[in-house]
Amino acid sequence: MSQPVWVPKPEQMKLTRLYRFMNKHGYSDYDLFYEQSVRNIAWLWDEVVKDLGLEWIQPYRQVMDTSDGIAWTRWFVDGKINVAANCLDRFVKEPASRHRLALIWEGDNGETRKYTYRDLWVEVNRFARGLKQLGVGAGDRVAIYLPMIAENVIAMLAVARIGAIFTPCFSGYGAEAVATRIRDCEAKILITADGFLRRGKVIAMKEEADRAADLSPTIEKVVVVKRLGRECPWNRERDVDWGILTENMKALPPHVTDASDPFMIIYTSGTTGKPKGTVHVHSGFPVKAAFDAAFGFDVGPGDILFWVTDMGWMMGPWMVFGALMVGSTMLVYEGTPDHPAPDRLWQLVAKHGVTHLGISPTLVRALMKHGETWVSRHDISSLRVFGSTGEPWNPDPWYWLFEKVGHSQVPIFNYSGGTEISGGILGNNLLKPLAPCGFTGPLPGMDADVFDENGQPVRGRVGELVLRQPWVGMASGFWQDDKRYEATYWNRWPHIWVHGDWVEIDEHGFWFITGRSDDTLKIAGKRLGPAEMESVLVDHPAVLEAATIGVPDQEKGETAVCFVVVKPGAESSPALSRELIDFVSAQMGKALKPKRVHMVNELPKTRNGKILRRVIRAVYLGEEPGDLSSLENAGAVEVIRGLALKK
Incomplete structure (x- = not known):
């Protein structure tokens, strides 16, 4: 399917942490190292936590225990460890690292604050002590409903420091979505802000937080960060000023937590029913995030990691723990990547010297329509690696990022896993050639395979992505x-994790995700990932974005219906719709010819750029769309609902 377009140079390879780690254990060939990593899972993670230099309050006696079944594997048995201490205290103790930058924050309006590891440690201790004053103890749940500000990071670490459990909520949620999560985990504290800035406008937040608290009987106190200093409602019985709460500067020792104690409950939207509260423990999510950041993306001290995301999505906490556990720096940005102009993202990279930029294919498509002249205004030579996750790539935006932005020198580290994984199952590899839109394969320690409908490994055609063995970071x-x-x-196959992605391994050994298996179409007996048809559509000069769903069909069993956003200057018309139907038919064959192509102004998405195909399909077919709390643009759904009524 694809030939490599980026090949690492030997001198580049030798500088990576992964290469040094392999070499230390007698491996110079990655494939042999990978085989060892899945042949002896316990060996790998034992060596990883040593290499990361993690500090244990009490050493573990056993790396993994599967006596309750693979699904309930326990890690680092009897070990005592606190994630906040491993993110901060161990670096603050060392003169060489205590004044290293840990966090850079930039607001929508350009306001900037910087925190060294010691600065951040001080702020975390202050807030941890404040939480204790409010009666928060080990095991208590704390909901964090904050914009992308420094206090979001401080709150996470402070909650973990005292042995409590935080649940991060997407900053764009309404009151009901926040309350659903609070009620499910029975949080006693809600942390919020008076508001934040987005595209130069004030977004009120405290009022929404008040409504969420009113709907949540377990909430005792609402802690408020006065980000904007705006007038907002104040409940003297319930509300607490963050500034007043953090006046005590005395340090607070980290709580002694077991390796298997939860520190975070992060919710994922369900297709139906209530959101799923994924539980992560002190020795899980942070270790996996740190491993993938350090040994995958090659993030380390001196590097600046910036992922365009929200703390309510997995990649937000992943950035926090991935950066701090390895002693590097994160950039947290409040605003949008194209405000006040289409070069804001590149301006941020140049201003702060970002080395690792995480960006979604959807965002790349949005930026590429403005052209590369906006990129060339800035010196972005600090960039060493692009990261991408969240959805499959189409070739055009991938090549634009690689060639026009990275000048064919900056590798795109394609990365796919999920909230329940704590990071990636599949990734690229800075020691091996990279192919457009694909993956070099599973990450070390991830015993992945592709199964057909009978549970047998399959090559050269689409199958289910599965994991045969447990991993650190598993929910x-x-x-x-x-x-x-x-x-x-x-439940599908004994002792096998079924991830829900359709994957194909091509003749060169590259892996490609073709979509979610619950999004998959089966037209006239042929399985089709929606990304395949969408890639054809965006190859048409008039199409900017596309989404494909399957709908029931009497003749074929199922047929494709497509939704496209046209490029600026292109005209939406019935003639273009017919042209696109014929275009797909010519490229993919008459059997896969779409039934309809609808023109829309935008596709339903989450703020981090995922196209919600399940929502499109449900609304178009008049079915219940399930949880819509992660939806960024509700208007797009109503447009599709209108199209469904006309069909």
Whole structure:
């Protein structure tokens, strides 16, 4: 399917942490190292935590224990560890690292603040002590409903420091979505802000937080960050000023937490029913995030990691723990990548010297329509690696990022896993050639395969992405819903994790995700990932973005219906719709000819750029769309609802 377009140079390879780690254990060939990493899972993670220099309050006696079944593997048995101490204290103790930058924050309006590891440690201790004053103890749940500001990071670390559990909420949620999460985990504290800036406008937040608290009987106090200093409602019985709460500067020792103690419950939207509260533990998510950042993306001290995301999505906490656990720096940005002009993202990279930029294919498509002249205005030579996750690539935006922005020198580290994984299953590899839109394969320690419908490994055609063995970072179930966790991932084949992605391995050994398996079409007996048809559509000169769904069809069983956003200057018309139907038919064959192509102004997405195909399909077919709390643009759904009524 694809030939490599980027090949690492030997001198580049030798500088990577992965190469040094392999070399230390007697491996110079990555494939042999990978085989060892999945042949002896316990060996790998034992050596990884040593290499990361993690500090244990009490050493573990066993790396992994599967006596309760693979789905319930326990890691670093009897070990005591606190993630906040490993993110901060161990670096603050060392003169060489205590004054290294840990966090850079930039607001929508250009305001900037910087925190060294010691600065951040001080702020975390202050807030941790404040939480203790409010009666928060080990195991208590704290909901964090904050914009992308420094206090979001401080709150996460402070909650973990005292042994409590935080649940991050997307800053764009309405009150009901926040309350659903609060009620499910029975949080006693809600942390919010008076508001934030987005595209130069004030977005009120405290009022929404008040409504969420009113809907949540377990909330005792609402802690408020006065980000804007705006007038907002104030409940003297319930509200607490962050500034007043953090006046005590005395340090607070980290709580002694077990390796298997939860520190975070992060919710993912369900296709139906309530969101799933994924439970992560002190020795899980942070270790996996740090491993993928350090040994995958090659993030380390002196590097600046910036992922365009929100703390309510997995890649937000991943950035926090991936950066701090390896002693590097993160950039947290409040605003949007194209405000006040289309070069804001590149301006941020140049201003702060970003080395690792995480960006979604959807965002690249949005930026490329403005052309590369906006990129060339800035010196972005600090960039060493692009990261991408969230959805499959189409060739055009991938090549634009690689060639026009990175000048064919900056590798695109394609990365796919999920909230329940704590990072990636599949990734690229800075020691091997990279192919457009694809993956070099599974990350070390991830025993991945592709199964057909009979549970047999398959090559050269699409199958289910599965994992044969446990891994550090695997979810410790869903909050108070173990049966749902087992039913979601472990019930199809014995002792096999079924991830829900359709994947194909081509003749060169590159892996390609073609879409979610619940998004997959089966037209006239042929399985088709929506990304395949979408890639054809965006190859048409008039099409900017596309989404494909399957709808019931009497003749074929199922047929494709497509939704496209046309490029500026192109005209939406019935003639263009017919042209696109014929274009797909000519490229993919008459059997896969779409039934309809609809023109829309935008596709339903989350803020981090995922196209919500399940929502498109449900609304178009008049079905219940399920949880819409992660939706960024509700108007796009109503347009599709209108199209459905006309069909």
